[in-house]
Amino acid sequence: MVIGWASFRHGEATAGDVLSMRRVDEALNTMGLPHDLAWSPVYRPGDVNYEEVDPARYSHVVFVCGPAHGWQVREVHRRFAHCRRIAVGVSVIDPDDDTVRDFDEVFARDREKVGTPDLSLGAPTDEVLVTGVILAPPQREYGDSGRHAEVHASVREWIAGVNCARVPLDTRLASSDWERCETPDQFASILSHLDVVVTTRLHGLVLSLRAGVPALAIDPVAGGGKVTAQADALGWPALVPAEEAGDHEALDSWWRWCSSVQGRAVAALRALPADNGLLRDMVKALKTRPVR
Secondary structure (H helix, E strand, O other): OEEEEEHOOOOOHHHHHHHHHHHHHHHHHHHHHOOEEEOOOOOOOOOOOOOOOOOOOEEEEEOOOOEEOOOOHHHHHHHHHOEEEEEEEOOOOOOOHHHOOOOOOEEEEEOOOOOOOOHHHHHOOOEEEEEEEEOOOOOHHHHHEHHHHHHHHHHHHHHHOOOEEOOOOHHHHOOOOOOOOHHHHHHHHHHHHOOOOEEHHHHHHHHHOOOOEEEEOOEEEEEEEEHHHHHHHHHOOEEHHHHHHHOOOHHHHHHHHHHHHHHHHHHHHHHHOOOHHHHHHHHHHHEEEEEE
């Protein structure tokens, strides 16, 4: 049985923890040793839960990554007392702690200020699309037509099931909040490194296309608001109206299109500077002499 902090119901699954367990899994597979990986029922419901298995099925327990410390680790010792227990890639805070001493073998990544490369360093990973998620705040000016809460709840539920690296973004700028960009140049630089954007904001759509990044736009206003109008102005097809935001198949379909070669090619064309009639109208108005 392979157990780590990502196996604990009241623990946490970090990227490093899971990659370290994946590295051990790879090593055991290479050796041809049958084994199970235990996962938290919160993180991966339905997978092997070390709390529910029959401990008698196992002869060894390998505890992977994180601190060798705390009541959860002591519970592993208690539940699998008959097994040979090995800790690998762990941090040893106190060598005399029972949670450390109760292991038959401890192969630490740091002990007495001597470090060993973490297991996550050599773990295999797959490349996935990096996706910016830009959601509009409540826009009360739309009154009863605003469907922001319902639309955003659906979008969050849907995107949580998409295999992509999600990056929450906010177009609002701030000079004293490190979690936000201070300048539009910084925000545009982030967008340029993304593969796809999912957004309910007008500028989420516009600035993504300006960067040549396909945007799946969802209008949070029933009947169509400024997001719909802007998509029409730019000739951008990947638009889902508020009334269809709960249709995950429609979102999936446009997601596939945005992720495709065609979607990226169309977005690249929209990145070209447009002839803006608004500026012409403004200049014309400025040249018009006021009537006295």
